[in-house]
Amino acid sequence: xxxxxxxxxxxxxxxxxxxxxxxRQVFKTMAGVETTVQKPFIxxxxxxxxxxxxxxxxxxxxxxxxxxxxxxxxxxxxxxxFAGAPLDRSSPDFADAIGELANMIAGSxxxxxxxxxxxxxxxxxxxxxxxxxxxxxxxxLVIPCGSPFGEFAVEVSIKQKTV
Amino acid sequence: xxxxxxxxxxLAATIWEATLGLCIEPDVSGSxxxxxxxxxxxxxxxxxxNGALLLxxxxxxxRRAASIMFDTEPSKATVADLQDAVAELVNMLGGNFKALxxxxxxxxxxxxxxxxxxxxxxxxSKLLGRVAFICDGNAVSIAILEKMEAKAAA
Numbered sequence: 313x314x315x316x317x318x319x320x321x322x323x324x325x326x327x328x329x330x331x332x333x334x335x336r337q338v339f340k341t342m343a344g345v346e347t348t349v350q351k352p353f354i355x356x357x358x359x360x361x362x363x364x365x366x367x368x369x370x371x372x373x374x375x376x377x378x379x380x381x382x383x384x385x386x387x388x389x390x391x392x393x394f395a396g397a398p399l400d401r402s403s404p405d406f407a408d409a410i411g412e413l414a415n416m417i418a419g420s421x422x423x424x425x426x427x428x429x430x431x432x433x434x435x436x437x438x439x440x441x442x443x444x445x446x447x448x449x450x451x452x453l454v455i456p457c458g459s460p461f462g463e464f465a466v467e468v469s470i471k472q473k474t475v
Numbered sequence: 476x477x478x479x480x481x482x483x484x485x486l487a488a489t490i491w492e493a494t495l496g497l498c499i500e501p502d503v504s505g506s507x508x509x510x511x512x513x514x515x516x517x518x519x520x521x522x523x524x525n526g527a528l529l530l531x532x533x534x535x536x537x538r539r540a541a542s543i544m545f546d547t548e549p550s551k552a553t554v555a556d557l558q559d560a561v562a563e564l565v566n567m568l569g570g571n572f573k574a575l576x577x578x579x580x581x582x583x584x585x586x587x588x589x590x591x592x593x594x595x596x597x598x599x600s601k602l603l604g605r606v607a608f609i610c611d612g613n614a615v616s617i618a619i620l621e622k623m624e625a626k627a628a629a
Contacts, residue, residue: 369519369583377586404596411598432519432583433527433600433622439593445558446586 327425328352328453331378331466334420335457338413343393348458355452355467362465363387364401365444366414367435373427376470377446380414386462393461407436417466427472476524478604478619486571487617490564491610495543502607502614512591513537514557516565520573522580525622527597528572530565534589536613537561558587568617599623 332349339347362381370376382390384401391409392398399406411434418431437444446452452469484501491497512534519527532540534557541552541560552560562585569582588595600620607616 367517367586369521369586371519371521371581371583376584379586402594404598407596408598411596415599430521430581432521433525433597433620435517435519435527435586436596436598437588437593438596439590442588442590442593443554443558444586444588445555445562446584 327468327470328455330421330424331417331455331468333424334417335455335466337420338416339459342413342416343390343459343461345393345460350456350458352453352455355454363438363440364410365437366410367437367444367446368414368418369432369435370418370422370429370470371432372429373473374422374425374429374470375473376468378414378418378421378470379444379446379467380410380417380464381467382410382464383462386459386464389461390459390464401438407438410434410438411436425470425472476603476621480604480606482575483572483604483606483617483619484608486568487606487608487615490567490571494564494567495540497539497543497610499608499610499615502609504614512589514561514587514589515593515595516558516561516585516587517595517597518565518569518585519583520569520576520580521583523577524580526600526603527620528565528569529595529597529616529618529620530561530568531616531618532561532564533613533615536610536615537589539611540564554589558589562587572619 363384364387365381367379394409414434446469455466488499491499514532514537516530537557538549538552541556542549544560565585573580597620601623603619603621605618
């Protein structure tokens, strides 16, 4: 999988740092592994580069969506570490695990974003060759991450309501 | 919470007619089979009620909707146009459905998936109901899911 990067005009660190910290914390706590976080960049166009995607919606003072995306193999290994047993990707428990992971990352980050926001139940998309579009007017920031399970990405497309 | 399928169908009929100028009719076939390509749009609701609306729409209808909304030839509508059109439809459905809910609820922004080989789930939720209808020869489905509090901590 590859990501095409565009020159980054401005990335608001206040929106990025909570998610970077949340990824490290959740993977360490729930899967017992260290993760690496690479340089974020602005996603140039909609599209999925991964096979398994957990999406969380934000509403309230902060609106938008955050997604956590994995390749099939990375997702399988992560879910096995998370759940304590291998799960078939077609199993509802597999989607539950991915959704729960996305929920934890979004929930952990939300506490440090400032403002009052609610996070939704997660949506999980599993497949090949699909595209996901997050209907926000804000940029989509991609945080590439690495783990012993493989590469994955956190995509943040949120904005804070101006008073 | 219980939902009235007729009420949801009426919401959809109003939105489809007002936005697209298209009529819908209930799909009584009971089948919702696989299609080559589809768009699925999801909008979440939080607050006094927590759940989601999923709108599943064949690509052909999404293309027709995009051509109507953006005044373009169907063949020239891009994937982004299709996604924008379906996002707008689910946004309107979500907004109208929210009006039926106890106060205070908030809508998320929609997320739209387009492809031919995917499945979309909302873990930790239960299906309250599904409404199926036909529009312009295409089968469309709206599913309403409610967050299961007991499973939220799993």
